[in-house]
Amino acid sequence: MIVAIDGPAASGKGTLVKKLAEYYNLEALDTGSLYRAVALSMVISGDELQDHNKALQHSLNFDFRLTQSPDLRTAEIGVAASKIALFQDVRKALFSFQRKFATNPPAGKSGTILDGRDIATVVCPEADYKIFVTAQIEIRAKRRLKELIERNQPAIYASVLNELRDRDVRDSTRKSAPLQQSIDAFTLDTTHLTADQAFKTAQKYIASEPINRQRI
Ligand code: CDP
Numbered sequence: 001m002i003v004a005i006d007g008p009a010a011s012g013k014g015t016l017v018k019k020l021a022e023y024y025n026l027e028a029l030d031t032g033s034l035y036r037a038v039a040l041s042m043v044i045s046g047d048e049l050q051d052h053n054k055a056l057q058h059s060l061n062f063d064f065r066l067t068q069s070p071d072l073r074t075a076e077i078g079v080a081a082s083k084i085a086l087f088q089d090v091r092k093a094l095f096s097f098q099r100k101f102a103t104n105p106p107a108g109k110s111g112t113i114l115d116g117r118d119i120a121t122v123v124c125p126e127a128d129y130k131i132f133v134t135a136q137i138e139i140r141a142k143r144r145l146k147e148l149i150e151r152n153q154p155a156i157y158a159s160v161l162n163e164l165r166d167r168d169v170r171d172s173t174r175k176s177a178p179l180q181q182s183i184d185a186f187t188l189d190t191t192h193l194t195a196d197q198a199f200k201t202a203q204k205y206i207a208s209e210p211i212n213r214q215r216i
Contacts, residue, residue, distance in 0.1 A: 001026070001111035002102055002126070003206075004119035007133035008168050008179060009078065010140040010147070012190040012198055013115040016133060019199040020113055024206075027109045029101050031116035031123070032081065034094050036073070037066035039080035055084045059093035074153055075144075075163055082167045085117075088176040098123045117171055120182035129206050130185035133198075139191050140164055 003020060005013050014030060021028040038059045039049065047054040071077065084090055098114060102124050105112050114123065120130035135143075141161040148155040171179040181187065186205045190198045 001128045002124050003111070003113040003129045003131070004124045004127035004182075004185075005113065005115035005131050005133060006117055006119050006121070006179070006181070006185070007115075008140065008171065009164050010144040011133045011135045012143070012193075012195065013133045015195045016131075016188075016190075016198055016202060017113055017115045019195070020202060020206075023199075023203070024113075025108075025110045026113040027101075027105050027111075029098065029112065029114045030067075031094070031098055031114055031119065033067040033072060034062070034097065035081040035085045035090075036077050037064070037069070038062060038090065038094070039084050040066055040069060040071060040077050042084065043077070043080060049080050049083045052087055052089075055087050055090050056093065059084075059090040062093070062097065073147075073151065075148060075155060075160070079163060079167065082170050086170070086174050086176070091118075091176055095123065102127075117179040118177035120185050121180060122177045125182075129209060130182050131188050131202055131205065132181040132185040133188045133190060135189060135191045137161065137164060137168070 003026060005017055007013050017028050017030065020026065038055065041058045041063065042049060042054060102112050102114055120127055138161065141157060141164055144164065145155055145157050145160045148160070188198060188201055193201065
């Protein structure tokens, strides 16, 4: 089975994916880490993020090991990722990797689960289950602030909030594969939910939906 999880930054996708992947025995891919890895690769090389051709080269020579870099999850790389994610051919270069991952679960796994911005709409429109995870922006900013502080990255609430706001606008208004809810996705608003409650709600949705339903 394929599970598609989309939603804005810091909405709780990552935690939910971990729990679902474990429960349903799925191989997980955080597709944001691919965009972050391309952005990190550009920053390491000293290339301008606006340089379209350079961004394309970095995405074509994509090094998966960079997704494990400790520098991947900084606020700076989050912003940089959303800038290079605007380029359609960068998205195209990363698309093939995501398709292969989604449709080839390793032996012993029951399927795959991918999270990002355009999984249900572009990468896996045929996914068996589609969940759009969201939460009020102030709650998302608090969660992201906690995450950054836990990683020993200095951050203040007001800048995290502004950064998320800017990123939401950039991600949802871009021409290519903007962040938008697929019409057949289940909405999971985690504003007032604990991680466990969010997981149980997702589980109920999955249990209530027949697998391989015909998609519109
Ligand atoms: O973890 P967080 O929610 O902050 O962001 P992320 O999932 O790591 O994604 C970083 C950026 O990559 C996003 O703001 C998007 O601009 C871009 N992205 C995308 O365009 N499409 C995806 N499928 C995943 C991420």
